[in-house]
Amino acid sequence: MATVTVMAKAKRHVRWRAPAVTxxxxxxxxxxxxxMSFAFNPFLIPPPLQVAAAxxxxxxxxxxxxxxxxxxxxxxxxxxxxxxxxxxxxxxMGRIKLVNDVLDPIIELLRxxxxxxxxxxxxxWFGIGELAKYFLIFWGxxxxxxxxxxxxxxxxxxxxxxxxxxxxxxxxxxxxxxxLPSAIPYIIVGMRIxxxxxxMSIIPAEILAADSGLGYLLQTSGLLxxxxxxxxxxxAISIIGFITDRLFRWAANRTLSxxxxxxxxx
Amino acid sequence: xxxxxxxxKVYGGFDREYTALEKIxxxxxxxxxxxxxxxxxxxxxxxxxILAGFERPSSGRVLLNGVEISGPGHDRVMFFQDAGSALFPxxxxxxxxxxxxxxxxxxxxxxREVAARYLETVGLSQHRNKFxxxxxxxxxxxxxxARALAIEPAMFLMDEPFAALDxxxxxxxxxxxxxxxxxxxxxxxFVTHDISExxxxxxxxxxxxxxxRSRLRDPIVIELSRPRTPAQAGLxxxxxxxxxxxxxxxxxxxxxxx
Numbered sequence: 001m002a003t004v005t006v007m008a009k010a011k012r013h014v015r016w017r018a019p020a021v022t023x024x025x026x027x028x029x030x031x032x033x034x035x036m037s038f039a040f041n042p043f044l045i046p047p048p049l050q051v052a053a054a055x056x057x058x059x060x061x062x063x064x065x066x067x068x069x070x071x072x073x074x075x076x077x078x079x080x081x082x083x084x085x086x087x088x089x090x091x092x093m094g095r096i097k098l099v100n101d102v103l104d105p106i107i108e109l110l111r112x113x114x115x116x117x118x119x120x121x122x123x124x125w126f127g128i129g130e131l132a133k134y135f136l137i138f139w140g141x142x143x144x145x146x147x148x149x150x151x152x153x154x155x156x157x158x159x160x161x162x163x164x165x166x167x168x169x170x171x172x173x174x175x176x177x178x179x180l181p182s183a184i185p186y187i188i189v190g191m192r193i194x195x196x197x198x199x200m201s202i203i204p205a206e207i208l209a210a211d212s213g214l215g216y217l218l219q220t221s222g223l224l225x226x227x228x229x230x231x232x233x234x235x236a237i238s239i240i241g242f243i244t245d246r247l248f249r250w251a252a253n254r255t256l257s258x259x260x261x262x263x264x265x266x
Numbered sequence: 267x268x269x270x271x272x273x274x275k276v277y278g279g280f281d282r283e284y285t286a287l288e289k290i291x292x293x294x295x296x297x298x299x300x301x302x303x304x305x306x307x308x309x310x311x312x313x314x315x316i317l318a319g320f321e322r323p324s325s326g327r328v329l330l331n332g333v334e335i336s337g338p339g340h341d342r343v344m345f346f347q348d349a350g351s352a353l354f355p356x357x358x359x360x361x362x363x364x365x366x367x368x369x370x371x372x373x374x375x376x377x378r379e380v381a382a383r384y385l386e387t388v389g390l391s392q393h394r395n396k397f398x399x400x401x402x403x404x405x406x407x408x409x410x411x412a413r414a415l416a417i418e419p420a421m422f423l424m425d426e427p428f429a430a431l432d433x434x435x436x437x438x439x440x441x442x443x444x445x446x447x448x449x450x451x452x453x454x455x456f457v458t459h460d461i462s463e464x465x466x467x468x469x470x471x472x473x474x475x476x477x478x479r480s481r482l483r484d485p486i487v488i489e490l491s492r493p494r495t496p497a498q499a500g501l502x503x504x505x506x507x508x509x510x511x512x513x514x515x516x517x518x519x520x521x522x523x524x
Contacts, residue, residue: 157351167366
């Protein structure tokens with residue numbers, strides 16, 4: 001009887017433990033932030049309440065919302081095009097050796113060019129309008145999703161393909177019913193990584209060559225030495241990035257959960 | 267039913283040739299349970315791949331009912347050691363079993379009924395909506411068996427399918443497989459390196475010599491009744507006989523190497 005009570009207590013304990021720990025962690029971080037502000041310089045490190053106060057007018061007049069929306073749209077467009085083209089090219093790359101041998105050397109060279117490195121040429125090619133931004137996000141997304149897609153397609157276990165052959169599948173059926181589903185988890189992982197990269201790519205682009213967006217907000221606040229507004233912009237980037245990633249994962253789980261089934265090793 | 271005629275398999279070319287199999291002749295009767303027994307690296311998997319149609323022999327041919335085989339087919343279903351790789355993880359048990367039937371265009375209701383029947387045969391009925399990731403190793407192998415049974419092939423080609431399972435599960439799987447065989451009388455070609463596994467299940471055991479250039483020793487016919495328990499009369503003597511043959515071959519291989 002005593003052991004049962006102890007275990008029941010432990011279970012109750014565990015259930016609210018995780019969110020409680022997160023809350024405590026945030027509280028401690030905020031407290032630490034407050035301490036840092038006054039230990040160093042409240043101008044260099046604005047305390048949390050001051051940042052919150054600076055955020056309020058930005059929220060009220062829609063400045064924060066507008067710039068966030070602009071950045072998000074740029075990321076979305078570049079991400080969708082980058083992922084789509086990457087899957088379109090990545091699948092044949094993973095499946096057909098000739099395609100892989102031809103494209104791989106070029107990709108291996110190009111992928112070291114970060115989106116930031118591509119800003120000058122993007123501006124020359126596309127001007128300082130939206131197209132340049134879409135191109136940069138596309139560039140940041142494309143290689144990551146491409147490599148993960150090709151790897152996922154190539155990693156379809158040979159046993160699975162042969163099993164399908166024995167069950168009577170034609171080559172086309174094996175491709176559609178076995179290889180593509182096997183590759184989905186890898187493609188999704190690639191897209192998640194690329195999304196983080198996209199968020200990081202938009203900021204330099206907006207700092208150097210834009211008149212709207214969160215990066216632009218960072219830049220103008222910096223020029224005016226408004227550290228509290230800088231912090232607001234930084235917080236916005238973190239929060240939006242976090243939310244988008246969670247949304248993506250939720251959406252992937254809702255629609256594709258059966259493809260994400262990992263095989264537990266025996 | 268299946269005739270292996272003078273089959274050899276050579277890998278590589280130029281100065282890196284590796285002769286895996288040399289002049290293999292084997293005749294397999296319909297409905298028999300044949301074990302290919304041999305040490306690792308003796309080419310048993312290679313031979314099985316050739317019988318399945320995944321690889322072509324370098325010379326010689328394989329005839330199925332008089333017709334030379336040209337590729338994989340649903341009359342000869344291969345079983346893989348790693349069921350996790352061979353099964354479709356995005357489909358649940360029922361859907362995995364139905365896969366072959368879906369390819370054939372069988373209607374949904376009938377597919378479901380056939381799948382239910384074979385899941386019952388392997389004892390996985392109550393798990394039919396579970397995914398392979400939720401099953402244990404033994405259960406996954408049983409699912410593989412059910413999936414193959416659903417398309418009613420003439421022949422099972424099994425490549426050490428129980429090697430990755432623990433000893434108790436393996437013994438259980440032997441029982442399950444022998445029961446299925448006795449009920450359906452499919453031709454089974456079972457590859458293993460485990461003498462007791464071969465003795466427990468086979469009608470005939472063909473011992474393969476150590477590679478390279480593997481050959482087959484004369485088949486050993488087993489006439490003990492099934493089910494076979496370790497303490498059964500004659501089993502011990504048979505085990506010793508086979509073990510000494512294998513020992514002979516290893517000595518010979520050792521001499522050849524030195």
